[in-house]
Amino acid sequence: MATPAIEVRDLVKRYRKGTTNAVDGVSFSVEPGQFFALLGPNGAGKTTTIAILTTTLSPTSGTVRISGHDVVREASLVRHQVGIIFQRPSLDMNLTGEENVRIHAILYNLYPFRPFYWLMPGGYRKQLRELADVVGLGADLFKPVKRLSGGMQRKLEIIRGLMHHPRVLFLDEPTSGLDTVSRRNLWQYIGELRRRHDITICLTTHQLNEAEEADHVCILDHGHVVAMGAPRDVKTELGHERLVVDATDRTALRRRLVATNIPFSEDGHFVIALDGRTAHEVVRAIDEPLTVLRTESPTLEDAYLRILAAGDA
């Protein structure tokens, strides 16, 4: 069995002046190459967990391993294994994009120090060009970072985060502050990078639609794991698909649904819980001309809100 990319066992973190544990007995495991999403409201313990996973914070107790390396005893090895795209850009705005990437490459011992780009080894320049092509950041790499848009800065962070070929890429609310187009592009790039480099992605986000594509999600609340599994499993607990229909002659449609023993509720339109039936079977049973016809599945956001509400109750 392959060594998990991320392995967290009974993780506890209590801050020095804290009266409760910020993270309280969290355990989960992520297989190599998986897309994992760590979700939860503000104060749930996501940021603390990510800080421990990326070695910037020490755990109070429990064990955390990245690609088999302990984050406390082998912090330096762990830092080689992980790439991080922070919620807020961690770029030096006074330098150019390339200079930011060059500092990163030297800090990670990928290439020797050279004061100018043209003095850097050919391997560096080639790798930089390739990554810049993937994210679509060409000549802009050589502009001062402060003159790049938010989307471009994110792309630059991706290039920098991937320079040292991390096995695990942490994305801490990577689309925060981005417009819709930049957000969509970013996810396309990340998908492309996953296919090319087979890296494990660990995402934290408040945009739950971004976690729909995850292999596994883990929902934290008040420092505890309150739900974990594949998104479809988490959503299934909320119920199955629904069929929403309506017609000009609503009385006739209502009579038809009652006559064919199809249970329904009226919430603006007629809402039919499919519960094992197919949408096709239901539609075939209706003769009345329909003006509304659509299926609805519970979203991860529905599941998330229900799970958190159950926790607060």
Next chain:
Amino acid sequence: MRELNAVAAIAARDLLKFIRDPGRLVASVVFPFVMISMLGGTLQLNLGKSAGINFIAFTFTGFLGMTLFQSTAQGLTSLMDDRVNDFAQELFISPVSRYSIVVGKILGETTVAVIQVLPMVVLAFALRVPLTAAHVALLVPVALLSCFMGGAFGLVLLNTMSDSRASNQVFNFVFLPQYFLAGLIAPINALPWYLALASLISPMGM
């Protein structure tokens, strides 16, 4: 080798930022001109002969040491700005030793400080401060010592202050008295006991 590369990269970053900051470049030329030629020159013309002191040479050495110390100390505290701008995350998450980060910062800011005082040395020659080659050679270790002390002072501030605003207040509180306590503009051969004590414990008076 890996740590040396990291130290060089961190130091080069400070140098690059200095070169790209026209305000700091201009200040590094204007400040010594104002302090040495105007302050030193005025003192020399009015008190030099009667006191038997070359005030231009006096203010030159004083401000040289002060500039080196202050520039390096302030450079170190720029890590606070990195903390605010989140670049510190990039540094501290990297697999290099924390010592390499600090040594890189001190070396980078020392280089910046030394470049800043070069116009001052040129000005000293222009104002006929009696500087021999031996003097200049002796200035090098003293200059480096001033920078390293400034770096150490900056490191203390970095560890105790939460933001650059607080550290700037400490700078004002610490550096202004030094003009008098460390003998930057006037000799401190004779001081009341309490000022002599304050001079001894002030960073540049030590």
